[in-house]
Amino acid sequence: MTFKEKYGNTALVAGASEGMGAAYAQALAARGLDLVLIARRKEPLEAMAHKITEQFGVKVLHINCDLAAPDAMQQLIHAIGDRSIDFMVYNAAASYIGPYLATGLPTHMHIARVNMLTPLAMLHYFGGKMAERRKGGIVLMASIAGFQGSGYLSTYAATKAFNQVLAEGLWYEWKSKGVDVIACCAGATSTPNYIKTNPGKASSLEPKPQQPAQVVEECLRKIGTTPSFISGTGNKLVSFLMRHVFSRKKAVSMMGDSMRKMYGMRE
Ligand SMILES: NC(=O)c1ccc[n+]([C@@H]2O[C@H](COP(=O)([O-])OP(=O)(O)OC[C@H]3O[C@@H](n4cnc5c(N)ncnc54)[C@H](OP(=O)(O)O)[C@@H]3O)[C@@H](O)[C@H]2O)c1
Structure with a gap:
Protein backbone atom coordinates (compact mmCIF):
# COMPACT_ATOMS: atom_id res chain seq x y z
CA MET A 1 0.00 0.00 0.00
CA THR A 2 1.36 3.46 -0.87
CA PHE A 3 1.51 6.30 1.65
CA LYS A 4 -1.35 8.01 -0.18
CA GLU A 5 -3.50 4.86 -0.18
CA LYS A 6 -2.84 4.45 3.52
CA TYR A 7 -3.57 8.01 4.62
CA GLY A 8 -5.63 9.74 1.91
CA ALA A 29 3.75 16.25 -2.32
CA ALA A 30 6.38 13.79 -3.57
CA ARG A 31 4.08 11.04 -2.24
CA GLY A 32 1.29 12.50 -4.39
CA LEU A 33 -0.77 14.27 -1.70
CA ASP A 34 -2.47 17.60 -2.32
CA LEU A 35 -1.56 20.19 0.28
CA VAL A 36 -2.96 22.82 2.59
CA LEU A 37 -0.06 24.99 3.73
CA ILE A 38 -0.21 27.48 6.59
CA ALA A 39 2.15 30.26 7.71
CA ARG A 40 1.96 33.95 8.63
CA ARG A 41 4.14 35.59 5.97
CA LYS A 42 2.49 35.79 2.56
CA GLU A 43 5.44 35.85 0.12
CA PRO A 44 7.50 32.88 1.35
CA LEU A 45 4.37 30.76 1.65
CA GLU A 46 3.17 31.70 -1.83
CA ALA A 47 6.61 30.97 -3.25
CA MET A 48 6.70 27.55 -1.56
CA ALA A 49 3.20 26.71 -2.81
CA HIS A 50 4.18 27.73 -6.35
CA LYS A 51 7.42 25.72 -6.24
CA ILE A 52 5.62 22.58 -5.06
CA THR A 53 2.86 22.87 -7.67
CA GLU A 54 5.49 23.23 -10.42
CA GLN A 55 7.62 20.39 -9.13
CA PHE A 56 5.02 17.79 -8.17
CA GLY A 57 1.83 18.81 -9.99
CA VAL A 58 -0.30 18.52 -6.84
CA LYS A 59 -2.98 21.02 -5.75
CA VAL A 60 -1.84 23.45 -3.08
CA LEU A 61 -4.05 25.72 -1.01
CA HIS A 62 -2.06 28.25 1.01
CA ILE A 63 -3.51 30.03 4.00
CA ASN A 64 -1.97 33.00 5.78
CA CYS A 65 -2.93 32.60 9.39
CA ASP A 66 -1.25 33.40 12.69
CA LEU A 67 -1.64 30.22 14.71
CA ALA A 68 -1.36 32.32 17.87
CA ALA A 69 -4.59 34.16 17.06
CA PRO A 70 -7.48 33.25 19.35
CA ASP A 71 -9.66 32.71 16.27
CA ALA A 72 -7.01 30.73 14.31
CA MET A 73 -9.19 27.61 14.26
CA GLN A 74 -12.20 29.52 12.87
CA GLN A 75 -9.97 31.10 10.19
CA LEU A 76 -8.72 27.66 9.15
CA ILE A 77 -12.17 26.07 9.08
CA HIS A 78 -13.39 28.96 6.93
CA ALA A 79 -10.45 28.76 4.48
CA ILE A 80 -10.40 24.96 4.23
CA GLY A 81 -14.14 24.61 3.70
CA ASP A 82 -15.31 21.06 3.10
CA ARG A 83 -11.90 19.67 2.00
CA SER A 84 -11.05 16.51 3.89
CA ILE A 85 -7.73 16.72 5.78
CA ASP A 86 -6.30 13.22 5.76
CA PHE A 87 -2.82 13.86 7.14
CA MET A 88 -1.73 16.68 9.44
CA VAL A 89 1.67 17.96 10.49
CA TYR A 90 1.80 20.55 13.27
CA ASN A 91 5.26 21.99 12.72
CA ALA A 92 4.98 25.70 13.64
CA ALA A 93 6.45 26.68 16.97
CA ALA A 94 7.24 29.79 18.96
CA SER A 95 10.22 29.99 21.27
CA TYR A 96 12.08 32.37 23.52
CA ILE A 97 15.70 31.98 24.56
CA GLY A 98 16.67 33.79 27.76
CA PRO A 99 16.00 34.01 31.46
CA TYR A 100 12.32 33.27 32.20
CA LEU A 101 11.80 36.59 33.98
CA ALA A 102 13.63 38.72 31.40
CA THR A 103 10.56 38.82 29.19
CA GLY A 104 6.95 39.52 30.02
CA LEU A 105 4.24 36.94 30.61
CA PRO A 106 2.73 37.62 27.13
CA THR A 107 5.79 35.97 25.52
CA HIS A 108 5.25 32.79 27.51
CA MET A 109 1.50 32.87 26.80
CA HIS A 110 2.22 33.33 23.08
CA ILE A 111 4.46 30.25 23.10
CA ALA A 112 1.75 28.28 24.88
CA ARG A 113 -0.85 29.33 22.28
CA VAL A 114 1.23 28.43 19.21
CA ASN A 115 2.80 25.27 20.63
CA MET A 116 -0.04 23.83 22.72
CA LEU A 117 -3.46 25.49 22.49
CA THR A 118 -3.83 25.69 18.71
CA PRO A 119 -2.53 22.13 18.22
CA LEU A 120 -5.12 20.95 20.78
CA ALA A 121 -7.89 22.66 18.79
CA MET A 122 -6.62 21.32 15.45
CA LEU A 123 -6.29 17.80 16.82
CA HIS A 124 -9.82 17.96 18.16
CA TYR A 125 -11.24 19.18 14.86
CA GLY A 146 11.73 18.55 25.97
CA PHE A 147 13.31 15.44 27.48
CA GLN A 148 14.40 17.35 30.59
CA GLY A 149 14.12 20.85 32.02
CA SER A 150 16.09 23.15 29.71
CA GLY A 151 17.17 26.34 31.47
CA TYR A 152 16.84 29.54 29.40
CA LEU A 153 14.53 27.64 27.07
CA SER A 154 12.22 26.56 29.88
CA THR A 155 8.81 27.37 28.40
CA TYR A 156 9.60 26.18 24.88
CA ALA A 157 11.10 22.91 26.17
CA ALA A 158 8.05 22.31 28.39
CA THR A 159 5.70 22.78 25.41
CA LYS A 160 7.74 20.26 23.41
CA ALA A 161 7.39 17.74 26.26
CA PHE A 162 3.64 18.47 26.13
CA ASN A 163 3.56 17.68 22.39
CA GLN A 164 5.40 14.42 22.84
CA VAL A 165 3.20 13.20 25.67
CA LEU A 166 0.04 14.33 23.88
CA ALA A 167 0.99 12.54 20.66
CA GLU A 168 1.84 9.38 22.57
CA GLY A 169 -1.51 9.38 24.36
CA LEU A 170 -3.41 9.92 21.12
CA TRP A 171 -1.32 7.26 19.39
CA TYR A 172 -2.76 4.83 21.94
CA GLU A 173 -6.33 6.14 21.79
CA TRP A 174 -6.57 6.41 18.03
CA LYS A 175 -4.68 3.36 16.79
CA SER A 176 -7.92 1.36 17.03
CA LYS A 177 -9.60 4.09 14.94
CA GLY A 178 -7.16 3.82 12.02
CA VAL A 179 -5.39 7.12 12.84
CA ASP A 180 -1.62 7.03 13.29
CA VAL A 181 -0.17 9.72 15.57
CA LYS A 201 28.29 24.49 19.53
CA ALA A 202 28.28 24.59 23.33
CA SER A 203 29.25 21.07 24.19
CA SER A 204 31.30 18.30 22.63
CA LEU A 205 28.29 16.03 23.18
CA GLU A 206 26.18 18.08 20.77
CA PRO A 207 25.56 16.18 17.52
CA CYS A 219 9.40 10.59 10.48
CA LEU A 220 7.34 9.55 7.46
CA ARG A 221 9.00 6.12 7.60
CA LYS A 222 8.33 5.73 11.33
CA ILE A 223 4.71 6.91 11.50
CA GLY A 224 2.42 3.98 12.22
CA THR A 225 5.20 2.01 13.89
CA THR A 226 5.78 3.92 17.14
CA PRO A 227 4.19 6.68 19.28
CA SER A 228 7.36 8.82 19.18
CA PHE A 229 10.91 8.67 17.93
CA ILE A 230 14.18 10.59 18.15
CA SER A 231 15.55 11.68 14.80
CA GLY A 232 19.14 10.84 13.82
CA THR A 233 21.77 8.56 15.33
CA GLY A 234 23.63 11.34 17.17
CA ASN A 235 20.46 12.57 18.88
CA LYS A 236 19.46 9.01 19.81
CA LEU A 237 22.85 8.51 21.43
CA VAL A 238 22.93 11.81 23.34
CA SER A 239 19.32 11.32 24.48
CA PHE A 240 20.19 7.85 25.73
CA LEU A 241 22.99 9.32 27.86
CA MET A 242 20.82 12.18 29.11
CA ARG A 243 17.91 9.92 30.04
CA HIS A 244 19.43 6.62 31.07
CA VAL A 245 23.04 7.22 32.08
CA PHE A 246 23.11 10.63 33.80
CA SER A 247 20.89 11.41 36.77
CA ARG A 248 17.97 13.76 36.12
CA LYS A 249 19.76 16.45 38.14
CA LYS A 250 22.92 16.03 36.06
CA ALA A 251 20.99 16.10 32.76
CA VAL A 252 19.05 19.26 33.68
CA SER A 253 22.26 20.95 34.88
CA MET A 254 24.17 20.00 31.74
CA MET A 255 21.40 21.36 29.55
CA GLY A 256 21.20 24.66 31.47
CA ASP A 257 25.01 24.99 31.58
CA SER A 258 25.32 24.52 27.82
CA MET A 259 22.55 27.07 27.14
CA ARG A 260 24.23 29.54 29.52
CA LYS A 261 27.57 29.06 27.77
CA MET A 262 26.18 29.10 24.25
CA TYR A 263 24.20 32.32 24.72
CA GLY A 264 26.53 33.99 27.24
CA MET A 265 23.74 34.24 29.86
CA ARG A 266 24.75 36.26 32.91
CA GLU A 267 21.90 35.57 35.34
N1 LIG B 1 15.22 23.55 13.97
C1 LIG B 1 15.59 22.83 15.02
O1 LIG B 1 16.77 22.75 15.37
C2 LIG B 1 14.54 22.06 15.82
C3 LIG B 1 14.96 21.17 16.81
C4 LIG B 1 14.01 20.46 17.51
C5 LIG B 1 12.67 20.62 17.24
N2 LIG B 1 12.29 21.51 16.30
C6 LIG B 1 10.85 21.68 16.04
O2 LIG B 1 10.64 21.58 14.66
C7 LIG B 1 9.62 22.48 14.24
C8 LIG B 1 10.17 23.40 13.15
O3 LIG B 1 11.16 24.19 13.70
P1 LIG B 1 11.86 25.46 13.09
O4 LIG B 1 11.82 26.51 14.12
O5 LIG B 1 13.18 25.10 12.66
O6 LIG B 1 10.89 25.98 12.02
P2 LIG B 1 10.69 25.79 10.45
O7 LIG B 1 9.98 24.57 10.12
O8 LIG B 1 11.98 26.04 9.78
O9 LIG B 1 9.74 27.07 10.21
C9 LIG B 1 8.66 27.40 11.03
C10 LIG B 1 7.45 27.58 10.14
O10 LIG B 1 6.32 27.88 10.95
C11 LIG B 1 5.73 29.10 10.55
N3 LIG B 1 5.22 29.73 11.76
C12 LIG B 1 5.91 30.10 12.86
N4 LIG B 1 5.09 30.69 13.75
C13 LIG B 1 3.84 30.67 13.20
C14 LIG B 1 2.59 31.14 13.63
N5 LIG B 1 2.43 31.78 14.79
N6 LIG B 1 1.53 30.97 12.80
C15 LIG B 1 1.67 30.37 11.60
N7 LIG B 1 2.84 29.89 11.15
C16 LIG B 1 3.91 30.06 11.94
C17 LIG B 1 6.85 29.88 9.85
O11 LIG B 1 6.38 30.79 8.88
P3 LIG B 1 5.98 32.32 9.25
O12 LIG B 1 7.13 32.86 10.03
O13 LIG B 1 5.75 32.98 7.94
O14 LIG B 1 4.72 32.22 10.05
C18 LIG B 1 7.59 28.73 9.16
O15 LIG B 1 6.95 28.37 7.97
C19 LIG B 1 9.18 23.22 15.51
O16 LIG B 1 8.03 22.61 16.04
C20 LIG B 1 10.35 23.06 16.44
O17 LIG B 1 9.95 23.09 17.80
C21 LIG B 1 13.18 22.25 15.58
Whole structure:
Protein backbone atom coordinates (compact mmCIF):
# COMPACT_ATOMS: atom_id res chain seq x y z
CA MET A 1 0.00 0.00 0.00
CA THR A 2 1.36 3.46 -0.87
CA PHE A 3 1.51 6.30 1.65
CA LYS A 4 -1.35 8.01 -0.18
CA GLU A 5 -3.50 4.86 -0.18
CA LYS A 6 -2.84 4.45 3.52
CA TYR A 7 -3.57 8.01 4.62
CA GLY A 8 -5.63 9.74 1.91
CA ASN A 9 -5.41 12.56 -0.61
CA THR A 10 -4.76 15.77 1.29
CA ALA A 11 -2.18 16.80 3.87
CA LEU A 12 -2.14 19.94 5.98
CA VAL A 13 1.17 21.38 7.16
CA ALA A 14 0.98 24.08 9.83
CA GLY A 15 4.14 26.18 9.56
CA ALA A 16 5.06 25.25 6.01
CA SER A 17 6.93 28.09 4.34
CA GLU A 18 10.52 27.17 5.19
CA GLY A 19 12.84 24.71 6.92
CA MET A 20 11.27 21.61 8.40
CA GLY A 21 7.70 22.59 7.46
CA ALA A 22 8.69 23.12 3.82
CA ALA A 23 10.49 19.76 3.87
CA TYR A 24 7.29 18.06 5.12
CA ALA A 25 5.29 19.78 2.39
CA GLN A 26 7.74 18.64 -0.30
CA ALA A 27 7.96 15.08 1.03
CA LEU A 28 4.16 14.77 1.17
CA ALA A 29 3.75 16.25 -2.32
CA ALA A 30 6.38 13.79 -3.57
CA ARG A 31 4.08 11.04 -2.24
CA GLY A 32 1.29 12.50 -4.39
CA LEU A 33 -0.77 14.27 -1.70
CA ASP A 34 -2.47 17.60 -2.32
CA LEU A 35 -1.56 20.19 0.28
CA VAL A 36 -2.96 22.82 2.59
CA LEU A 37 -0.06 24.99 3.73
CA ILE A 38 -0.21 27.48 6.59
CA ALA A 39 2.15 30.26 7.71
CA ARG A 40 1.96 33.95 8.63
CA ARG A 41 4.14 35.59 5.97
CA LYS A 42 2.49 35.79 2.56
CA GLU A 43 5.44 35.85 0.12
CA PRO A 44 7.50 32.88 1.35
CA LEU A 45 4.37 30.76 1.65
CA GLU A 46 3.17 31.70 -1.83
CA ALA A 47 6.61 30.97 -3.25
CA MET A 48 6.70 27.55 -1.56
CA ALA A 49 3.20 26.71 -2.81
CA HIS A 50 4.18 27.73 -6.35
CA LYS A 51 7.42 25.72 -6.24
CA ILE A 52 5.62 22.58 -5.06
CA THR A 53 2.86 22.87 -7.67
CA GLU A 54 5.49 23.23 -10.42
CA GLN A 55 7.62 20.39 -9.13
CA PHE A 56 5.02 17.79 -8.17
CA GLY A 57 1.83 18.81 -9.99
CA VAL A 58 -0.30 18.52 -6.84
CA LYS A 59 -2.98 21.02 -5.75
CA VAL A 60 -1.84 23.45 -3.08
CA LEU A 61 -4.05 25.72 -1.01
CA HIS A 62 -2.06 28.25 1.01
CA ILE A 63 -3.51 30.03 4.00
CA ASN A 64 -1.97 33.00 5.78
CA CYS A 65 -2.93 32.60 9.39
CA ASP A 66 -1.25 33.40 12.69
CA LEU A 67 -1.64 30.22 14.71
CA ALA A 68 -1.36 32.32 17.87
CA ALA A 69 -4.59 34.16 17.06
CA PRO A 70 -7.48 33.25 19.35
CA ASP A 71 -9.66 32.71 16.27
CA ALA A 72 -7.01 30.73 14.31
CA MET A 73 -9.19 27.61 14.26
CA GLN A 74 -12.20 29.52 12.87
CA GLN A 75 -9.97 31.10 10.19
CA LEU A 76 -8.72 27.66 9.15
CA ILE A 77 -12.17 26.07 9.08
CA HIS A 78 -13.39 28.96 6.93
CA ALA A 79 -10.45 28.76 4.48
CA ILE A 80 -10.40 24.96 4.23
CA GLY A 81 -14.14 24.61 3.70
CA ASP A 82 -15.31 21.06 3.10
CA ARG A 83 -11.90 19.67 2.00
CA SER A 84 -11.05 16.51 3.89
CA ILE A 85 -7.73 16.72 5.78
CA ASP A 86 -6.30 13.22 5.76
CA PHE A 87 -2.82 13.86 7.14
CA MET A 88 -1.73 16.68 9.44
CA VAL A 89 1.67 17.96 10.49
CA TYR A 90 1.80 20.55 13.27
CA ASN A 91 5.26 21.99 12.72
CA ALA A 92 4.98 25.70 13.64
CA ALA A 93 6.45 26.68 16.97
CA ALA A 94 7.24 29.79 18.96
CA SER A 95 10.22 29.99 21.27
CA TYR A 96 12.08 32.37 23.52
CA ILE A 97 15.70 31.98 24.56
CA GLY A 98 16.67 33.79 27.76
CA PRO A 99 16.00 34.01 31.46
CA TYR A 100 12.32 33.27 32.20
CA LEU A 101 11.80 36.59 33.98
CA ALA A 102 13.63 38.72 31.40
CA THR A 103 10.56 38.82 29.19
CA GLY A 104 6.95 39.52 30.02
CA LEU A 105 4.24 36.94 30.61
CA PRO A 106 2.73 37.62 27.13
CA THR A 107 5.79 35.97 25.52
CA HIS A 108 5.25 32.79 27.51
CA MET A 109 1.50 32.87 26.80
CA HIS A 110 2.22 33.33 23.08
CA ILE A 111 4.46 30.25 23.10
CA ALA A 112 1.75 28.28 24.88
CA ARG A 113 -0.85 29.33 22.28
CA VAL A 114 1.23 28.43 19.21
CA ASN A 115 2.80 25.27 20.63
CA MET A 116 -0.04 23.83 22.72
CA LEU A 117 -3.46 25.49 22.49
CA THR A 118 -3.83 25.69 18.71
CA PRO A 119 -2.53 22.13 18.22
CA LEU A 120 -5.12 20.95 20.78
CA ALA A 121 -7.89 22.66 18.79
CA MET A 122 -6.62 21.32 15.45
CA LEU A 123 -6.29 17.80 16.82
CA HIS A 124 -9.82 17.96 18.16
CA TYR A 125 -11.24 19.18 14.86
CA PHE A 126 -9.15 17.48 12.15
CA GLY A 127 -8.16 14.46 14.26
CA GLY A 128 -11.81 14.05 15.24
CA LYS A 129 -12.83 13.89 11.59
CA MET A 130 -10.03 11.38 10.83
CA ALA A 131 -11.21 9.20 13.71
CA GLU A 132 -14.79 9.34 12.32
CA ARG A 133 -13.49 8.27 8.89
CA ARG A 134 -11.25 5.69 10.60
CA LYS A 135 -8.26 6.80 8.54
CA GLY A 136 -5.53 9.41 8.90
CA GLY A 137 -2.08 10.37 10.11
CA ILE A 138 -0.81 13.12 12.42
CA VAL A 139 2.70 14.36 13.21
CA LEU A 140 3.40 16.65 16.16
CA MET A 141 6.85 18.20 16.22
CA ALA A 142 8.55 17.71 19.55
CA SER A 143 12.19 18.16 20.51
CA ILE A 144 14.94 16.49 22.49
CA ALA A 145 14.98 19.81 24.42
CA GLY A 146 11.73 18.55 25.97
CA PHE A 147 13.31 15.44 27.48
CA GLN A 148 14.40 17.35 30.59
CA GLY A 149 14.12 20.85 32.02
CA SER A 150 16.09 23.15 29.71
CA GLY A 151 17.17 26.34 31.47
CA TYR A 152 16.84 29.54 29.40
CA LEU A 153 14.53 27.64 27.07
CA SER A 154 12.22 26.56 29.88
CA THR A 155 8.81 27.37 28.40
CA TYR A 156 9.60 26.18 24.88
CA ALA A 157 11.10 22.91 26.17
CA ALA A 158 8.05 22.31 28.39
CA THR A 159 5.70 22.78 25.41
CA LYS A 160 7.74 20.26 23.41
CA ALA A 161 7.39 17.74 26.26
CA PHE A 162 3.64 18.47 26.13
CA ASN A 163 3.56 17.68 22.39
CA GLN A 164 5.40 14.42 22.84
CA VAL A 165 3.20 13.20 25.67
CA LEU A 166 0.04 14.33 23.88
CA ALA A 167 0.99 12.54 20.66
CA GLU A 168 1.84 9.38 22.57
CA GLY A 169 -1.51 9.38 24.36
CA LEU A 170 -3.41 9.92 21.12
CA TRP A 171 -1.32 7.26 19.39
CA TYR A 172 -2.76 4.83 21.94
CA GLU A 173 -6.33 6.14 21.79
CA TRP A 174 -6.57 6.41 18.03
CA LYS A 175 -4.68 3.36 16.79
CA SER A 176 -7.92 1.36 17.03
CA LYS A 177 -9.60 4.09 14.94
CA GLY A 178 -7.16 3.82 12.02
CA VAL A 179 -5.39 7.12 12.84
CA ASP A 180 -1.62 7.03 13.29
CA VAL A 181 -0.17 9.72 15.57
CA ILE A 182 3.54 10.29 16.10
CA ALA A 183 5.75 12.76 17.95
CA CYS A 184 8.90 13.60 16.03
CA CYS A 185 11.56 14.46 18.63
CA ALA A 186 14.11 16.35 16.59
CA GLY A 187 17.50 17.62 17.66
CA ALA A 188 19.36 20.55 16.10
CA THR A 189 18.24 20.84 12.48
CA SER A 190 19.56 23.33 9.93
CA THR A 191 16.45 25.43 9.38
CA PRO A 192 16.57 29.22 8.83
CA ASN A 193 15.16 29.63 12.33
CA TYR A 194 17.86 27.44 13.89
CA ILE A 195 20.65 29.13 11.93
CA LYS A 196 19.35 32.59 12.95
CA THR A 197 19.23 31.80 16.67
CA ASN A 198 22.15 29.44 17.16
CA PRO A 199 25.50 31.00 18.05
CA GLY A 200 27.45 27.72 17.80
CA LYS A 201 28.29 24.49 19.53
CA ALA A 202 28.28 24.59 23.33
CA SER A 203 29.25 21.07 24.19
CA SER A 204 31.30 18.30 22.63
CA LEU A 205 28.29 16.03 23.18
CA GLU A 206 26.18 18.08 20.77
CA PRO A 207 25.56 16.18 17.52
CA LYS A 208 25.99 17.82 14.12
CA PRO A 209 22.73 19.49 12.98
CA GLN A 210 20.59 17.37 10.67
CA GLN A 211 19.09 18.54 7.40
CA PRO A 212 15.29 19.07 7.49
CA ALA A 213 14.68 16.43 4.80
CA GLN A 214 16.52 13.79 6.87
CA VAL A 215 14.26 14.39 9.87
CA VAL A 216 11.14 14.39 7.71
CA GLU A 217 11.97 11.19 5.82
CA GLU A 218 12.69 9.35 9.06
CA CYS A 219 9.40 10.59 10.48
CA LEU A 220 7.34 9.55 7.46
CA ARG A 221 9.00 6.12 7.60
CA LYS A 222 8.33 5.73 11.33
CA ILE A 223 4.71 6.91 11.50
CA GLY A 224 2.42 3.98 12.22
CA THR A 225 5.20 2.01 13.89
CA THR A 226 5.78 3.92 17.14
CA PRO A 227 4.19 6.68 19.28
CA SER A 228 7.36 8.82 19.18
CA PHE A 229 10.91 8.67 17.93
CA ILE A 230 14.18 10.59 18.15
CA SER A 231 15.55 11.68 14.80
CA GLY A 232 19.14 10.84 13.82
CA THR A 233 21.77 8.56 15.33
CA GLY A 234 23.63 11.34 17.17
CA ASN A 235 20.46 12.57 18.88
CA LYS A 236 19.46 9.01 19.81
CA LEU A 237 22.85 8.51 21.43
CA VAL A 238 22.93 11.81 23.34
CA SER A 239 19.32 11.32 24.48
CA PHE A 240 20.19 7.85 25.73
CA LEU A 241 22.99 9.32 27.86
CA MET A 242 20.82 12.18 29.11
CA ARG A 243 17.91 9.92 30.04
CA HIS A 244 19.43 6.62 31.07
CA VAL A 245 23.04 7.22 32.08
CA PHE A 246 23.11 10.63 33.80
CA SER A 247 20.89 11.41 36.77
CA ARG A 248 17.97 13.76 36.12
CA LYS A 249 19.76 16.45 38.14
CA LYS A 250 22.92 16.03 36.06
CA ALA A 251 20.99 16.10 32.76
CA VAL A 252 19.05 19.26 33.68
CA SER A 253 22.26 20.95 34.88
CA MET A 254 24.17 20.00 31.74
CA MET A 255 21.40 21.36 29.55
CA GLY A 256 21.20 24.66 31.47
CA ASP A 257 25.01 24.99 31.58
CA SER A 258 25.32 24.52 27.82
CA MET A 259 22.55 27.07 27.14
CA ARG A 260 24.23 29.54 29.52
CA LYS A 261 27.57 29.06 27.77
CA MET A 262 26.18 29.10 24.25
CA TYR A 263 24.20 32.32 24.72
CA GLY A 264 26.53 33.99 27.24
CA MET A 265 23.74 34.24 29.86
CA ARG A 266 24.75 36.26 32.91
CA GLU A 267 21.90 35.57 35.34
N1 LIG B 1 15.22 23.55 13.97
C1 LIG B 1 15.59 22.83 15.02
O1 LIG B 1 16.77 22.75 15.37
C2 LIG B 1 14.54 22.06 15.82
C3 LIG B 1 14.96 21.17 16.81
C4 LIG B 1 14.01 20.46 17.51
C5 LIG B 1 12.67 20.62 17.24
N2 LIG B 1 12.29 21.51 16.30
C6 LIG B 1 10.85 21.68 16.04
O2 LIG B 1 10.64 21.58 14.66
C7 LIG B 1 9.62 22.48 14.24
C8 LIG B 1 10.17 23.40 13.15
O3 LIG B 1 11.16 24.19 13.70
P1 LIG B 1 11.86 25.46 13.09
O4 LIG B 1 11.82 26.51 14.12
O5 LIG B 1 13.18 25.10 12.66
O6 LIG B 1 10.89 25.98 12.02
P2 LIG B 1 10.69 25.79 10.45
O7 LIG B 1 9.98 24.57 10.12
O8 LIG B 1 11.98 26.04 9.78
O9 LIG B 1 9.74 27.07 10.21
C9 LIG B 1 8.66 27.40 11.03
C10 LIG B 1 7.45 27.58 10.14
O10 LIG B 1 6.32 27.88 10.95
C11 LIG B 1 5.73 29.10 10.55
N3 LIG B 1 5.22 29.73 11.76
C12 LIG B 1 5.91 30.10 12.86
N4 LIG B 1 5.09 30.69 13.75
C13 LIG B 1 3.84 30.67 13.20
C14 LIG B 1 2.59 31.14 13.63
N5 LIG B 1 2.43 31.78 14.79
N6 LIG B 1 1.53 30.97 12.80
C15 LIG B 1 1.67 30.37 11.60
N7 LIG B 1 2.84 29.89 11.15
C16 LIG B 1 3.91 30.06 11.94
C17 LIG B 1 6.85 29.88 9.85
O11 LIG B 1 6.38 30.79 8.88
P3 LIG B 1 5.98 32.32 9.25
O12 LIG B 1 7.13 32.86 10.03
O13 LIG B 1 5.75 32.98 7.94
O14 LIG B 1 4.72 32.22 10.05
C18 LIG B 1 7.59 28.73 9.16
O15 LIG B 1 6.95 28.37 7.97
C19 LIG B 1 9.18 23.22 15.51
O16 LIG B 1 8.03 22.61 16.04
C20 LIG B 1 10.35 23.06 16.44
O17 LIG B 1 9.95 23.09 17.80
C21 LIG B 1 13.18 22.25 15.58
